Amino acid sequence: MYYNQLTYLLRVTNSCFLNCSYCMVKDQLTHDRINDTPSDLAPHSLVETMFDKAIGFGEVYLTFVGGEPMMAGKEWFRKTFEIMKSKAEQRCISVSSRIYTNGLLLDDEWVEMFKENGCQIFISWDGLGFGKKGSQKAYEIITRYAKQITTVTPVISKANCHAIKDIYKQLNEAGVKRMTCQYDIYASTEQMIEFGNATCELFRHIESEPLECKTRFLIYHDAKAMALGTGRLSSNEMSAAVLNNDYVINPDGEIILGLPQDEDERFRLGSIYSIGHINDVLFSAKMKWLNDCYVKAQRLIGNYERTNMLTRGGGFFFDKKQIQDMDKPFMAKLACYHVILSYFLNRGAK
Numbered sequence: 001m002y003y004n005q006l007t008y009l010l011r012v013t014n015s016c017f018l019n020c021s022y023c024m025v026k027d028q029l030t031h032d033r034i035n036d037t038p039s040d041l042a043p044h045s046l047v048e049t050m051f052d053k054a055i056g057f058g059e060v061y062l063t064f065v066g067g068e069p070m071m072a073g074k075e076w077f078r079k080t081f082e083i084m085k086s087k088a089e090q091r092c093i094s095v096s097s098r099i100y101t102n103g104l105l106l107d108d109e110w111v112e113m114f115k116e117n118g119c120q121i122f123i124s125w126d127g128l129g130f131g132k133k134g135s136q137k138a139y140e141i142i143t144r145y146a147k148q149i150t151t152v153t154p155v156i157s158k159a160n161c162h163a164i165k166d167i168y169k170q171l172n173e174a175g176v177k178r179m180t181c182q183y184d185i186y187a188s189t190e191q192m193i194e195f196g197n198a199t200c201e202l203f204r205h206i207e208s209e210p211l212e213c214k215t216r217f218l219i220y221h222d223a224k225a226m227a228l229g230t231g232r233l234s235s236n237e238m239s240a241a242v243l244n245n246d247y248v249i250n251p252d253g254e255i256i257l258g259l260p261q262d263e264d265e266r267f268r269l270g271s272i273y274s275i276g277h278i279n280d281v282l283f284s285a286k287m288k289w290l291n292d293c294y295v296k297a298q299r300l301i302g303n304y305e306r307t308n309m310l311t312r313g314g315g316f317f318f319d320k321k322q323i324q325d326m327d328k329p330f331m332a333k334l335a336c337y338h339v340i341l342s343y344f345l346n347r348g349a350k
């Protein structure tokens with residue numbers, strides 16, 4: 001088997017100035033004020049090491065996550081982009097990046113730097129009036145930089161699922177190009193079905209006003225493509241290649257699988273500093289166990305197989321850690337996406 005593509009999620013810092021109730025990393029989160037520089041920033045030598053341990057891969061994706069990664073400051077990112085550029089030139093490989101942020105620190109200089117370095121901007125924003133990630137200030141920032149932002153992603157929970165159409169309208173009004181959703185991983189199956197029905201309501205709105213709805217709702221297009229058996233999905237996190245080549249690197253160099261609850265020993269894969277190459281992780285006993293779990297879960301998915309492809313990882317991996325056994329499908333999330341896919345399947349996906 002030959003792997004060409006490697007995805008690193010670099011947890012730039014564990015610090016954040018917000019405190020969202022559903023935060024997937026809340027157990028590891030530390031808190032600083034908005035203009036403070038966190039004390040646990042990933043050192044630039046770590047970025048160098050990550051590339052050095054990836055020799056042989058033709059494509060390296062680097063995703064900046066946190067905490068709030070932009071708290072690292074502009075100088076940290078400038079230097080990181082320089083390293084990435086130099087590694088790409090040195091090896092003639094493709095290096096791309098994206099950042100997941102709450103967006104509250106974004107300004108002209110940041111936007112220019114991300115543009116110059118081809119770094120996609122993903123903003124997590126939950127809709128006006130919904131928690132700290134649904135603030136008016138964040139909305140104004142989103143409106144100002146709508147054309148430069150790649151995608152806005154609300155977390156849909158019990159609190160805001162009834163307002164998903166309003167959230168879409170707000171983003172459409174702001175001129176945002178793309179919207180997708182994450183569904184609260186701690187929700188029950190009943191709640192997940194509610195999220196699925198709310199999402200279908202948004203589908204109906206998009207279809208009733210096609211000229212007005214300019215923001216591309218990725219889940220709508222993915223579900224339609226899946227039902228029709230055509231097109232390309234925006235996300236394929238369920239593929240085995242991603243399972244084996246997608247690692248989170250903590251600021252201290254620890255390699256883990258997935259973001260939440262990473263104090264669980266089963267998901268710790270060692271330190272980037274102590275391995276010879278990232279493929280050493282791939283052949284470890286833990287990865288063998290994980291691949292076994294993956295196969296078992298896939299075999300239990302049964303009629304949800306197509307639905308599973310839509311879940312952005314929820315059908316099996318990452319975000320079900322400690323919610324359901326690793327060798328079982330994440331049925332609650334599948335139930336949500338089943339409602340979404342059925343919207344098109346039940347009418348012949350016209």
Ligand code: SF4
Pocket residue numbers: 016017018019020022023024025026066067068102133
């Ligand atoms: S903004 Fe993100 S990192 Fe910060 S508390 Fe909220 S979910 Fe967690």
